[in-house]
Amino acid sequence: MDIYLPIAGQSVNALLIIVLGFLVGVLSGMFGVGGGFLTTPLLIFYGIPPTVAVASSATQITGASVSGVMVHMRRGGVDMKMGGVMIVGGLAGSVVGAAMFRVLQSSGQIDVVIGFLYVLILGWIGSLMLKDSLISLGYIGSKPEVGPAPRHNRWVASLPGRWRFYTSGLYISPVAPLALGFLAGVLTVFLGIGGGFILVPAMIYLLGMPARVVIGTSLVMILAVSAATTMVHSLTTRAVDIVLAGLLLVGGVIGAQYGALLTLRIKPDLMRLALSVIILLVALRMALGLAWHPDEIYSIEYL
Amino acid sequence: MSARLSSILLAFSAVFLVATDKPVLVPDISARQVQIRYSFTGAQLLLFGAVVYPGGSAPSRPLDIAVVLRGPVQPILVREKQKIAGIWMNADSNRFRSAPSFYAVASSKPIDQLVDERTAAIYELGLHNLQLSPGGGALPEKERRFEAGLLDLRRRHGLYAEDPHGVEITDGVLYRAVITIPSQVPVGTYTAETFLIDRGKVIAAATRDIQINKSGFERFVALAARRHEGLYGLTAVLLSLGLGWAAAAAFRRRF
Numbered sequence: 001m002d003i004y005l006p007i008a009g010q011s012v013n014a015l016l017i018i019v020l021g022f023l024v025g026v027l028s029g030m031f032g033v034g035g036g037f038l039t040t041p042l043l044i045f046y047g048i049p050p051t052v053a054v055a056s057s058a059t060q061i062t063g064a065s066v067s068g069v070m071v072h073m074r075r076g077g078v079d080m081k082m083g084g085v086m087i088v089g090g091l092a093g094s095v096v097g098a099a100m101f102r103v104l105q106s107s108g109q110i111d112v113v114i115g116f117l118y119v120l121i122l123g124w125i126g127s128l129m130l131k132d133s134l135i136s137l138g139y140i141g142s143k144p145e146v147g148p149a150p151r152h153n154r155w156v157a158s159l160p161g162r163w164r165f166y167t168s169g170l171y172i173s174p175v176a177p178l179a180l181g182f183l184a185g186v187l188t189v190f191l192g193i194g195g196g197f198i199l200v201p202a203m204i205y206l207l208g209m210p211a212r213v214v215i216g217t218s219l220v221m222i223l224a225v226s227a228a229t230t231m232v233h234s235l236t237t238r239a240v241d242i243v244l245a246g247l248l249l250v251g252g253v254i255g256a257q258y259g260a261l262l263t264l265r266i267k268p269d270l271m272r273l274a275l276s277v278i279i280l281l282v283a284l285r286m287a288l289g290l291a292w293h294p295d296e297i298y299s300i301e302y303l
Numbered sequence: 304m305s306a307r308l309s310s311i312l313l314a315f316s317a318v319f320l321v322a323t324d325k326p327v328l329v330p331d332i333s334a335r336q337v338q339i340r341y342s343f344t345g346a347q348l349l350l351f352g353a354v355v356y357p358g359g360s361a362p363s364r365p366l367d368i369a370v371v372l373r374g375p376v377q378p379i380l381v382r383e384k385q386k387i388a389g390i391w392m393n394a395d396s397n398r399f400r401s402a403p404s405f406y407a408v409a410s411s412k413p414i415d416q417l418v419d420e421r422t423a424a425i426y427e428l429g430l431h432n433l434q435l436s437p438g439g440g441a442l443p444e445k446e447r448r449f450e451a452g453l454l455d456l457r458r459r460h461g462l463y464a465e466d467p468h469g470v471e472i473t474d475g476v477l478y479r480a481v482i483t484i485p486s487q488v489p490v491g492t493y494t495a496e497t498f499l500i501d502r503g504k505v506i507a508a509a510t511r512d513i514q515i516n517k518s519g520f521e522r523f524v525a526l527a528a529r530r531h532e533g534l535y536g537l538t539a540v541l542l543s544l545g546l547g548w549a550a551a552a553a554f555r556r557r558f
Binding site for chain 1: 339340341342343344345377378379380381382383384389390391392393396398449452453455456457486487489517520521522524525528529532533535536537538539540542543544546547548549550551553554
């Protein structure tokens, strides 16, 4: 079943896009990530223009994070003050990111930068996850822990001005979550990813937030920033394809629900192993395009 | 329909009024308008027509026909990737001020057997005779390299096509050619040109316009994204919030 995308200006197989959205949704429901890091590259491989792929998958992330936010809000697993600070950073990040996006777009390097950042981030996260899951499945031995880690990161503790975050039980400088939000905002505009898989570890290891509020808070932040990113893209690049986003969403929101159910039934370490292999394969495919041979030598920009 | 009829009548009356010794082309197209809807996956256009000879009978020597369908001209920038420090990045670019967004030529014989290079260049017959107006005073070899890259890219996307045996001529009078347009074509006014060729010379030519437009919902979305960016973005956000909420609500009830 083919359907015409009015902004991308081409027809795609609607079922394939819905299935793609569904699979990414399952992953996002299971691991609490937005799943944009898989949607965007897969859409680009399919032949959607990179700008449209990035902008439209930001829209999908909003939908995928809604149900997660609802669940965590009910359980009280959201630190609204921390989330608010990060959202402010994220909004600033998405505006600055959009300006950088424009500059790179006019210099013609945007597809190279998108590819390069993807290889870097996916390669890094994928190998970390692969190592973690292999350790917990017992295939490789882990290094013995060298004493308890300090509760506060040295860099974070040295930042000026401290605020009390009661829900997280923290007394830290707001600059750290602000900077973290900023980074996630830039990444959302650039790569069409929510940044959840960077935010979650950073909130645990850098800020020292308790695990019970980390997922909920990061989801609130992703929800707000991805919604803002959709607005930023519609106003600047005008590349949000509402039909493409709608197809991804229909599959994605249903997939997210099944994913949340699956977490109760399947051994999480095995799933994490599978996810890390998928991430590394996507990173490898992008790396080949950058270092070995690009899909196209020539590209056309309309003036 | 009446417009088509009157144009045919006009063409016929022109034959009798002018009464020259040259044949006249009466071309037509299977569709004057192509509407891009949600199910649009490309289209096939039939370009057909008749040759009206003075005196009414076809000459013993067969004539040849070439048809060209071209889309609106766009100024474009072609970028070229080169390997720099181990990474393929966009290193060089060249501007073309008048690249047709779509170009397909079909002829009854290969173009180089029909006309000489000069005639082909004048009528822009064949991909290598397109007047792309490269800008920026680049070296000729660089321009040729970029032109080859552009032609190859668009040919593989189905936007540029050459069919050296695509025109079928029946009894020296009726001709027909099928041209396929892919789903990626831009909207605008397309022109279908037909050339009647005799011994290396174009002896008659005729032009028809075709409108390719987005229609219905597709047109609405494309216009909204350009003219009402804020509302469009807001709609996209609300759509994703609504769908996410609906799925969560539906599943909570079921499980």
